[in-house]
Amino acid sequence: MEYAIGVDIGGTKVQFAAVDPEGRMINRHLVPTEAHLGPQQLMEKVIAGIERIASDLQPDEGIAGIGIGSAGQIDFRTGKVAFAGDTLPGWTGVPIKRYVEERFRKPVYVDNDVNVIAVAEKVYGAGRDYASFVCLALGTGVGGAIVESGQLVRGAFGGAGELGHVSVDFNGPRCGCGNYGCIELYASGTGIARLGKEALEESGESADWQANSREIIQAWLQGNPLAVQVMDRVIRALGSAIAGFIHTFNPEAVIIGGGVSETGSVFFESLDEAVQARTSDAMRQACRILPAYVGADAGVIGAAAQVWYYGNNK
Numbered sequence: 001m002e003y004a005i006g007v008d009i010g011g012t013k014v015q016f017a018a019v020d021p022e023g024r025m026i027n028r029h030l031v032p033t034e035a036h037l038g039p040q041q042l043m044e045k046v047i048a049g050i051e052r053i054a055s056d057l058q059p060d061e062g063i064a065g066i067g068i069g070s071a072g073q074i075d076f077r078t079g080k081v082a083f084a085g086d087t088l089p090g091w092t093g094v095p096i097k098r099y100v101e102e103r104f105r106k107p108v109y110v111d112n113d114v115n116v117i118a119v120a121e122k123v124y125g126a127g128r129d130y131a132s133f134v135c136l137a138l139g140t141g142v143g144g145a146i147v148e149s150g151q152l153v154r155g156a157f158g159g160a161g162e163l164g165h166v167s168v169d170f171n172g173p174r175c176g177c178g179n180y181g182c183i184e185l186y187a188s189g190t191g192i193a194r195l196g197k198e199a200l201e202e203s204g205e206s207a208d209w210q211a212n213s214r215e216i217i218q219a220w221l222q223g224n225p226l227a228v229q230v231m232d233r234v235i236r237a238l239g240s241a242i243a244g245f246i247h248t249f250n251p252e253a254v255i256i257g258g259g260v261s262e263t264g265s266v267f268f269e270s271l272d273e274a275v276q277a278r279t280s281d282a283m284r285q286a287c288r289i290l291p292a293y294v295g296a297d298a299g300v301i302g303a304a305a306q307v308w309y310y311g312n313n314k
């Protein structure tokens, strides 16, 4: 049996696993990123983690390749970090692919952490049956990826698909990217918490929920009026952004993952209504809004899935 080694480099932890062609993981482990120690230390951790996975394989188990997903903007062709912000200081410019190839002499694929989630959905998940779809990852921020004719849309240097920075309100608050009213400011965990805090302050009410996204969502599901008001804004903002993506890409599906979307069917039903109200009929009817299939481990599974995906498409 051959395995693909997957590495998911995030701001707080680096995850490793060997993944088989069916998406089953073995030998998984994780280490803290400790980004403050600098890029060289982090690169050494990545190498050491891959070595550990490789040495834990049985003699009859081989390595088909190594797939890496990293926070930041990645130039897929060169496997170099095009830009990484404060999450991974000093990571910009690191030639990840070259380092790993030189050490292991295997095919190596490097992409950003949301593009690899789209690859996981394409190879194993909700995107399996679709040639064109849009992925949204609702977490601390909002990540995006676009698949067209079975291929990720990359743009000039691999930066395409930053869908979290599409504005839904040009009068909205300033975003870190420079724009105003980006969807990330409304539909991320951080955004929901901000709207919750504002709503609590404006109402002057005390509530038995705190302004964090998990508690706001719980209160929303229990019908708390203030939380309903907050989530109504979140869903209208997200619906407006998705309507824009549908009109731009005419996708067969919009696949939504991440903590916020794990709320279940109520979230998807409300979102469906909000999108419906903002989209022309033909476009809307051609598109399904689906929960992501691959769950919390989508980052490391998707990183590895690159090996099967690109290996089979050569």
Ligand SMILES: [Zn+2]
Residues within 6 Å of the ligand: 164, 165, 166, 175, 176, 177, 178, 179, 182, 184
């Ligand atoms: Zn932005």
